[in-house]
Amino acid sequence: MASPVQKISVTGIKPTGEPHLGNYIGAIRPALDLASEYQAMYFIADYHALTTLRDPELLRHYTRSVAASWIAAGLDPERTLIYRQSDVPETFELNWVMSCLTGKGLMNRAHAYKAARDRNEEAGRSDLDAGVNMGLFNYPLLMAVDILIMNAEVVPVGKDQVQHVEIAADIAGSFNHVYGAGYRFTVPKPLIPDTDNARTLPGVDGRKMSKSYDNTIPLFIPASKLKKLVRRIPTDSTPVEDPKNADDSSVFQILRQFADEEVVEDTRTRLAAGGVGWGVLKDQLFEILDEQLAPMRERYEALVAPGSELDDILAAGAEKARARAGETLAAVRNAVGI
Numbered sequence: 304m305a306s307p308v309q310k311i312s313v314t315g316i317k318p319t320g321e322p323h324l325g326n327y328i329g330a331i332r333p334a335l336d337l338a339s340e341y342q343a344m345y346f347i348a349d350y351h352a353l354t355t356l357r358d359p360e361l362l363r364h365y366t367r368s369v370a371a372s373w374i375a376a377g378l379d380p381e382r383t384l385i386y387r388q389s390d391v392p393e394t395f396e397l398n399w400v401m402s403c404l405t406g407k408g409l410m411n412r413a414h415a416y417k418a419a420r421d422r423n424e425e426a427g428r429s430d431l432d433a434g435v436n437m438g439l440f441n442y443p444l445l446m447a448v449d450i451l452i453m454n455a456e457v458v459p460v461g462k463d464q465v466q467h468v469e470i471a472a473d474i475a476g477s478f479n480h481v482y483g484a485g486y487r488f489t490v491p492k493p494l495i496p497d498t499d500n501a502r503t504l505p506g507v508d509g510r511k512m513s514k515s516y517d518n519t520i521p522l523f524i525p526a527s528k529l530k531k532l533v534r535r536i537p538t539d540s541t542p543v544e545d546p547k548n549a550d551d552s553s554v555f556q557i558l559r560q561f562a563d564e565e566v567v568e569d570t571r572t573r574l575a576a577g578g579v580g581w582g583v584l585k586d587q588l589f590e591i592l593d594e595q596l597a598p599m600r601e602r603y604e605a606l607v608a609p610g611s612e613l614d615d616i617l618a619a620g621a622e623k624a625r626a627r628a629g630e631t632l633a634a635v636r637n638a639v640g641i
């Protein structure tokens with residue numbers, strides 16, 4: 304663990320799909336860069352995934368795959384806590400206590416719930432809550448508890464999750480207001496990575512790479528599949544001999560996140576000079592990706608295999624996380640009179 308003067312950060316990762324290159328550049332790599340500055344904790348938010356994922360085998364697989372991906376990508380479990388949300392049952396007891404302190408109106412205002420209602424309205428449905436389960440409605444509350452039970456000071460999240468961290472801060476404030484004489488929660492703050500559009504990767508159809516568009520390049524597929532997917536990235540019909548503007552190309556937008564600065568500049572110059580076709584650029588991208596991903600892929604495959612070292616890592620993480628959550632919960636029970 305990092306030194307005690309470092310701030311505690313907590314981040315949850317929803318296991319709803321195979322991690323892809325976009326997740327790596329936009330979430331995994333920046334989060335791992337932060338891990339040295341904070342006493343960082345990461346957990347796989349498996350109970351959160353239940354709001355949408357109803358295939359038990361798939362949930363088990365994604366949970367393992369996400370944990371294995373983060374470790375393969377460089378998370379050091381000796382220094383950084385990694386655990387499954389479901390291994391900390393204290394979360395669900397605190398969830399009840401906090402639900403009794405949370406106004407329903409606060410949940411009504413949450414973006415995801417409002418967006419679901421807007422979709423129903425647009426579709427002309429008379430029941431604006433159609434298709435909304437209580438898990439979706441209470442999602443921000445559970446997320447608040449994930450954060451508060453660890454007394455996190457900062458929560459590294461993307462812009463779309465900032466409102467949830469503000470809700471967590473509100474709920475901590477309500478608890479502290481009512482029961483502050485007996486126990487006080489740390490009020491968390493969001494930590495938003497620099498807004499850098501360059502870090503949003505396009506997928507194999509040119510739109511933003513996203514599981515919801517089914518256009519992803521998974522991080523740890525075999526080299527042959529990686530090559531095929533890179534070949535699918537759309538390019539325009541500029542003839543080989545013509546000059547090309549590198550930054551307009553999806554292939555280059557991915558390349559520049561993985562290659563060294565020097566290679567990026569050299570590629571930009573060669574494309575601008577003309578004579579380099581998109582096929583050559585795709586081959587170069589594949590080589591760069593494969594060189595970086597191959598060692599991680601090997602580690603990933605070893606970890607994701609049943610009965611691997613991952614089980615021990617998650618068991619050790621669970622033990623440490625529960626110990627910390629248990630202390631919070633014991634203090635809360637005492638403070639509220641249970």
Ligand code: ADP
Pocket residue numbers: 317324325326327328329330460461502503504505511512513514515
């Ligand atoms: P998806 O859109 O595939 O469902 P998530 O919404 O689960 O991805 O995103 C998880 C994290 O990965 C978020 O922090 C998000 O900002 C980041 N991320 C997702 N897609 C991309 C992308 N194409 N480029 C950069 N970052 C991305």
Ligand code: TRP
Pocket residue numbers: 313314315316317348351445446449450458459460464467
């Ligand atoms: N809601 C987050 C997402 O959709 C995942 C998450 C769950 C989380 N609990 C959290 C993130 C606690 C930060 C802290 O990406």
